[in-house]
Amino acid sequence: MAKEKKLVEAITSMEADFAQWYTDVVKKAELIDYSSVKGCMIIKPAGYAIWENIQKELDARFKETGVENVYMPLFIPESLLQVEKDHVEGFAPEVAWVTHGGLNPLQERLCVRPTSETLFCDFYKNLIQSYRDLPKNYNQWCSVVRWEKETRPFLRSREFLWQEGHTAHATAEEAEERTVLMLNVYADFCQQVLAMPVIRGRKTEKEKFAGAEATYTIEALMHDGKALQSGTSHNFGDGFAKAFGIQYTDKDNTLKYVHQTSWGMTTRLIGAIIMVHGDDSGLVLPPRIAPTQVMVIPIMQHKEGVLEKAGKVKERLSKVCRAKLDDSDKSPGWKFSEQEMRGIPVRVELGPKDIEKNQCVLVRRDTREKTVVSLDEIDTAVPKLLEQIQNDMFERAKAHRDAHIWDAHNYDEFKEIAESKPGFIRGMWCEDQACEDKIKEETGATSRCMPFHDQEQIAGTCVCCGKPARKLVYWGKAY
Amino acid sequence: MAKEKKLVEAITSMEADFAQWYTDVVKKAELIDYSSVKGCMIIKPAGYAIWENIQKELDARFKETGVENVYMPLFIPESLLQVEKDHVEGFAPEVAWVTHGGLNPLQERLCVRPTSETLFCDFYKNLIQSYRDLPKNYNQWCSVVRWEKETRPFLRSREFLWQEGHTAHATAEEAEERTVLMLNVYADFCQQVLAMPVIRGRKTEKEKFAGAEATYTIEALMHDGKALQSGTSHNFGDGFAKAFGIQYTDKDNTLKYVHQTSWGMTTRLIGAIIMVHGDDSGLVLPPRIAPTQVMVIPIMQHKEGVLEKAGKVKERLSKVCRAKLDDSDKSPGWKFSEQEMRGIPVRVELGPKDIEKNQCVLVRRDTREKTVVSLDEIDTAVPKLLEQIQNDMFERAKAHRDAHIWDAHNYDEFKEIAESKPGFIRGMWCEDQACEDKIKEETGATSRCMPFHDQEQIAGTCVCCGKPARKLVYWGKAY
Numbered sequence A, B: 001m002a003k004e005k006k007l008v009e010a011i012t013s014m015e016a017d018f019a020q021w022y023t024d025v026v027k028k029a030e031l032i033d034y035s036s037v038k039g040c041m042i043i044k045p046a047g048y049a050i051w052e053n054i055q056k057e058l059d060a061r062f063k064e065t066g067v068e069n070v071y072m073p074l075f076i077p078e079s080l081l082q083v084e085k086d087h088v089e090g091f092a093p094e095v096a097w098v099t100h101g102g103l104n105p106l107q108e109r110l111c112v113r114p115t116s117e118t119l120f121c122d123f124y125k126n127l128i129q130s131y132r133d134l135p136k137n138y139n140q141w142c143s144v145v146r147w148e149k150e151t152r153p154f155l156r157s158r159e160f161l162w163q164e165g166h167t168a169h170a171t172a173e174e175a176e177e178r179t180v181l182m183l184n185v186y187a188d189f190c191q192q193v194l195a196m197p198v199i200r201g202r203k204t205e206k207e208k209f210a211g212a213e214a215t216y217t218i219e220a221l222m223h224d225g226k227a228l229q230s231g232t233s234h235n236f237g238d239g240f241a242k243a244f245g246i247q248y249t250d251k252d253n254t255l256k257y258v259h260q261t262s263w264g265m266t267t268r269l270i271g272a273i274i275m276v277h278g279d280d281s282g283l284v285l286p287p288r289i290a291p292t293q294v295m296v297i298p299i300m301q302h303k304e305g306v307l308e309k310a311g312k313v314k315e316r317l318s319k320v321c322r323a324k325l326d327d328s329d330k331s332p333g334w335k336f337s338e339q340e341m342r343g344i345p346v347r348v349e350l351g352p353k354d355i356e357k358n359q360c361v362l363v364r365r366d367t368r369e370k371t372v373v374s375l376d377e378i379d380t381a382v383p384k385l386l387e388q389i390q391n392d393m394f395e396r397a398k399a400h401r402d403a404h405i406w407d408a409h410n411y412d413e414f415k416e417i418a419e420s421k422p423g424f425i426r427g428m429w430c431e432d433q434a435c436e437d438k439i440k441e442e443t444g445a446t447s448r449c450m451p452f453h454d455q456e457q458i459a460g461t462c463v464c465c466g467k468p469a470r471k472l473v474y475w476g477k478a479y
């Protein structure tokens, strides 16, 4: 029983130490394991199954917008990385370098891709000749490497999984349209599937992607009041096209540069799911992303007919949702703890007395609420309950988020909020990077985004310097 | 029109130059492009869509046998790679080495995984404690790197995509069962989905995987008579377990070593599909793996009602198969050539006269046979035709394979066949590696496998040295 005990041992409470709680959950819900490669994690079956569901959902949404998948090389020659000036400055300090192939030193160093803009540009340069070749809406699912110093499972690791979309368009308008379209795909996915409310907006110059003209972002609020950038979409304008010489012959027979975008989401999202929905008993998965949505747990399973009936209930549920039966020889108590730790949205309890009454007990993971339902109705009751949980989880996360947005009208207010109130701080900004730098240095809060859907002018002056304000910014401490 | 022309230009005929024909097909069917990274290819949408279908089919079959997916790090510390002696000898000469992370040299070199046995062993060592933790049936989908000198698209490249399954079992029997099970999953997949007949058998000591006790393989015959190893399944016994110290406490409370297996399939399979089924007009895809199964091509599409009717036909077909409509402004002739080059199994031709008669023309890609069917019947006629094509393609490939298996009873016969008759050579073997080496050196043929399902003793003596024979071997020149 040593193994079981390890799983259901109490974890650190969120209140006591949020960071330790997070680490406990990723380990005890068996999402990851540490590897002998410093800063690289092993994603275990329970964690990878969540990623598979994320991939499936996102990939279908991408394809609906005309995206096609490709696979690009893992390596980037040093000279290729250096073609776009801002880009190489942004990434060169944190890449891993391959210097030897087999027994021989390489003539040119190769970096392990930290992102693939340069490879796509090199590819598009030859692929795109005419306006007939546009647009190109390509995406790849792969792993990337960034040599981070401090690492945390899912949130920041030297290798992580992601998708990176790279598109090329005839006009600036089309590129802008695609940049916004993909940000909305991300936002809808987070809200509808992960039950995670997000704020859509634009990054400041300081925070934008290396080489981009504009970076759009979705920002979510974690349970501890810190922000997490959950997806970004970049409009490159024709900057990369000019650096790489990606031109096409337009209908009017003149040569023009293409306009490009890129956009990505990563295994960070799993960290976000944990920190938005989790509680002191472990993971709480939104039903739409949960690999197992319902766990059937027999009570007094040694009694005649119990296991058999539980098996039948599981079979019936499998036709309407992702159901499993825990028929192991552990006690019901252990099984409950395991199911809770793993965040399975609904538990079905079924014992001899229930069977006698032709009923079972449904227990919600998110609220622990119990309802007794007739076995004749489970095919409709369980899917309905899963929908209810999905909606309630979103509303709860949204209420928590909205209760943690604070307005700062001047720098004293800003500093006080930053110190005492976890969450987003809304504050006006003069657009001078000096203020952004000062705020970060003195309060630890960074500019998260200039929101699209919140144009309220809460003051006339910059929250930091008092000069005339130009933009409303959401600030926050962030992962 | 420059772009179109490029696509449908004649390709080299198979007869004239098989290698050039292959290269032409991968390029002109737009499966791959070359990248600026020597030996690494770009898999384009048409190629990647085939890989996605391979993944989907294989992954479902794996999961039916209880396999779970995980993700392991991309890097292996040099010391970890060295733990198992045979394994490091097999792989160290052909791995890529990372020596710098960011701006700093690493304390220990990391190799980019050529395969992940060592990482899985390191993981299992801690994960597996008790007999209750067994079996572990884990798999990952990823890319691997082997620093090959000569490369060819899909067949041999410095980076390729694959899946690698790694399992751990309580007993030798269970490990053997899993090894055979996965070989059979591979064989069934090749035969049922890729319409590609395979020979199942065991590799000789010389040809087995570095560190394995036994390697099982499926071998397919390409159109030019060369063999292609299409999937392998390895039984490691307890060799890796002893090297890494992977022990569990059994029910009887004693410590025992686990028994392990690994098994993999790669993007090579796309090369096999091309070389088994392709013809002088390009790719020919088996319907079950074809990303697009049916292309609807309107004739005289400028005539009123034609495009609209073609759109409706495509809509109806989309409910029963993967159908597309080519409504571009290219001529029908171009469209036919494109559809043929890309290997789309069925073309539906539909012009004003067909519409008048409430009919359309179905054209098979594999035989070019045309049939006229009533538009009222396409929902049943097209899926039936796709099934027919799938079956016929398998039977045709099998007949070709069977017509290219030759028996050699002595060395003179062997040499003559190897020189003049492309295909597999069946020949008895004394089990001495010297004979295997000599055959390879003098004829270019390698031992492909000792077949499971062909125990015929075609001679009493080794085909090479004349000493008493022990095993029937399939020999052949191979990719």
Ligand SMILES: [Zn+2]
Pocket: A429, A430, A431, A432, A435, A462, A463, A464, A465, A466, A467
């Ligand atoms: Zn200011």
Ligand SMILES: [Zn+2]
Pocket: B429, B430, B431, B432, B435, B462, B463, B464, B465, B466, B467
């Ligand atoms: Zn011999």
